[in-house]
Amino acid sequence: MLTSFRTKHMKKTLWFLAIVISVVFILSGGSGLLRRGRQKEFIATINGRKISTSTLHHYHKMAQLYLITHSQEDRNFKQQDIENLGVDFLLLNLRAKKEKIKVTDKEVVEYVMINFFPGGKFNQTDYTNFVNFISSRYNLGLTVRSFEEYIREFIKIDKLFARHINAEATDEEARDLYIKETQKAKINYLFIPYKKFKGDTKISKNEIEEFYENNKNLFQQEAKVNMRYLFIRDDNEHKDEIIKAASQIKALDELKDKFFLKIKMTGFIGLGDPIEGIGWQPQLNKIAFSLKEKELSPLIKSEKGLIIMEKFQEQPISIVALSQTTKKVKEKIIEERVKEKAKKYAQTILDLIKKKKLKNFKKVASRRKNVEFKETDYFKFYDYIAGIGLDRNISRIIFSLEKGRMHPQILPLINGICIIRLAEITEVSEEDFEEKLQVYLNKIKQNKMILERVKFLSQLQKESNLKLLTLQ
Numbered sequence: 001m002l003t004s005f006r007t008k009h010m011k012k013t014l015w016f017l018a019i020v021i022s023v024v025f026i027l028s029g030g031s032g033l034l035r036r037g038r039q040k041e042f043i044a045t046i047n048g049r050k051i052s053t054s055t056l057h058h059y060h061k062m063a064q065l066y067l068i069t070h071s072q073e074d075r076n077f078k079q080q081d082i083e084n085l086g087v088d089f090l091l092l093n094l095r096a097k098k099e100k101i102k103v104t105d106k107e108v109v110e111y112v113m114i115n116f117f118p119g120g121k122f123n124q125t126d127y128t129n130f131v132n133f134i135s136s137r138y139n140l141g142l143t144v145r146s147f148e149e150y151i152r153e154f155i156k157i158d159k160l161f162a163r164h165i166n167a168e169a170t171d172e173e174a175r176d177l178y179i180k181e182t183q184k185a186k187i188n189y190l191f192i193p194y195k196k197f198k199g200d201t202k203i204s205k206n207e208i209e210e211f212y213e214n215n216k217n218l219f220q221q222e223a224k225v226n227m228r229y230l231f232i233r234d235d236n237e238h239k240d241e242i243i244k245a246a247s248q249i250k251a252l253d254e255l256k257d258k259f260f261l262k263i264k265m266t267g268f269i270g271l272g273d274p275i276e277g278i279g280w281q282p283q284l285n286k287i288a289f290s291l292k293e294k295e296l297s298p299l300i301k302s303e304k305g306l307i308i309m310e311k312f313q314e315q316p317i318s319i320v321a322l323s324q325t326t327k328k329v330k331e332k333i334i335e336e337r338v339k340e341k342a343k344k345y346a347q348t349i350l351d352l353i354k355k356k357k358l359k360n361f362k363k364v365a366s367r368r369k370n371v372e373f374k375e376t377d378y379f380k381f382y383d384y385i386a387g388i389g390l391d392r393n394i395s396r397i398i399f400s401l402e403k404g405r406m407h408p409q410i411l412p413l414i415n416g417i418c419i420i421r422l423a424e425i426t427e428v429s430e431e432d433f434e435e436k437l438q439v440y441l442n443k444i445k446q447n448k449m450i451l452e453r454v455k456f457l458s459q460l461q462k463e464s465n466l467k468l469l470t471l472q
Contacts, residue, residue: 043298045467046094059093060086061140065150068134069115080283089157091460096156099163103155108148111155164456167448174440178433180381185398186424188361188375190349191387193416196370197341203333212322212329219320219328224268225288226313228252230261231278232306239306246299252310268315278307339412345370346410346417353406353419361421375423388413398422 044051063085067077113120116130128144135142142150212219230252232242238259249255256263266275271289274280284307287297291311299308322329349364349371358364365373376386381395388394397407401422411418433440 046091046464048465051090056086056090059090062086062089062150062153064138065134065140065142065147066154068138087466088457089153091457091464092157092160093153095460096160099160101156101159101163103152103159107155108151111151112148161449161453161456165449165452167445167452169441169444169448171437171441173444174437175433177444178436178440179399179428182380182432183399183428184378184380184426185422186376186378187385187398187420188373188423189387189421190346190361190365190419191372191374191416192342192346192349192370192418193372194338194342195415197338197345198334201330201334203330207333208326208329209322211333212325215332216319218332219325221315221318221320222270223289223317224270224315225266225311226268226315227266227275227288227309228263228312229266229275229307229309230255230263232261234305236305243299243306246308249296252296252308255308265312268313284309342417343410343412346419350408350410350419354408361419378424378426388418394420399425401425 043053043056060083063082064077066089067082067085131142131144131147134140135147232239236242242255242259242261245255245258252263255261264276266288269275269285269288271282271285272280273285275284278284284300287300288309288311291297291309293311293314295311297307297309299306349368352358353364362373365371374387379385381399384390385394385398391413394411397411398420401407401420403422403425406419406421411420
């Protein structure tokens with residue numbers, strides 16, 4: 001197709017670009033099903049449109065090729081990442097087709113030139129060898145023609161994004177990012193731990209009942225499912241026969257009896273719970289929750305082998321009865337009281353510092369048994385702050401203070417309350433910023449593009465109404 005143009009315009013050297021956006025969406029459990037094979041002609045529907053197994057495999061391969069050619073050459077990608085990106089590519093290409101987006105041969109050539117051969121010269125043998133190399137190394141079954149057709153689809157997606165996404169950056173935004181990435185601060189602070197205020201734990205029955213009635217949302221039990229399942233290890237000598245038989249069964253017992261397998265029960269599990277003997281694999285839980293009672297899942301490839309599940313029971317979201325959670329209610333009341341005492345005490349310390357204009361935090365702490373003095377080394381806006389953690393809100397507060405000034409409010413943390421003073425802060429180099437302005441403008445544009453692409457994909461996900469077809 002593009003042979004005559006290639007002969008004149010490409011170069012031997014090959015280049016790999018960093019991925020502009022790495023999207024990992026799990027759409028209604030679609031992950032894991034791409035490895036299922038061809039025992040079923042159609043594997044899913046999107047807005048009622050049937051999607052064949054071969055179609056999903058095509059986009060699975062497209063995702064693999066994209067990751068190979070647009071990131072570090074020796075990076076090992078998880079199968080999960082490849083499959084999730086493949087589903088995203090499917091949705092994006094369906095949208096591009098709907099909008100009648102076209103790609104010319106010339107655009108394919110330009111894409112190949114820019115992304116792989118920026119020198120502008122070409123050697124037909126080297127180019128063919130490159131395609132053959134990645135095809136054989138990653139078992140992609142590529143020809144030069146099919147490689148270029150995948151490139152055409154990449155361009156189609158780029159055009160789709162360009163049509164719907166626009167990202168601009170201002171000098172003010174660039175300056176703000178420059179400051180956050182370069183300016184350093186040092187603080188000292190007073191810390192009032194909650195644990196210092198644990199005392200009286202006498203709580204009446206009426207208090208427990210009243211707190212429970214007013215805070216029932218705190219004692220909500222997540223939805224759970226109980227699954228029957230069969231697990232077929234990768235080294236099972238009858239694995240191929242089981243895969244073939246799985247496309248015909250209507251109940252787990254059929255496989256169990258024929259291949260002498262053992263049906264296991266998960267017990268009630270939530271979306272984030274591991275399955276005993278299999279481990280933590282969220283895609284399996286998502287599929288389990290999507291099934292109807294007594295319905296079979298597809299045969300799914302997990303990290304340790306094949307699994308097929310049947311929803312046995314389901315528990316909806318519910319409020320735990322007071323009789324079953326009295327201890328937890330009491331603990332919550334104590335926790336609330338302790339925090340309230342600590343806040344009141346911290347406020348009295350803060351009011352005293354303001355009233356007497358105290359400057360020496362270390363001295364303030366030394367005279368009070370419930371107060372600790374702490375200080376940090378230099379840190380930047382996005383850094384972990386010793387004793388405080390990663391907290392963007394507190395970072396904003398710190399870097400908005402003037403040197404030597406105290407924040408006028410107490411700041412609650414997970415384990416206590418703090419009163420912060422900015423001890424040191426470095427100057428911003430306007431000259432250095434001016435030199436790096438364009439770099440930061442480009443960085444902001446790129447970040448905005450990533451965010452907008454994620455939003456766009458998220459919207460496609462909601463609109464797609466992706467449904468998996470089971471084996472029944």
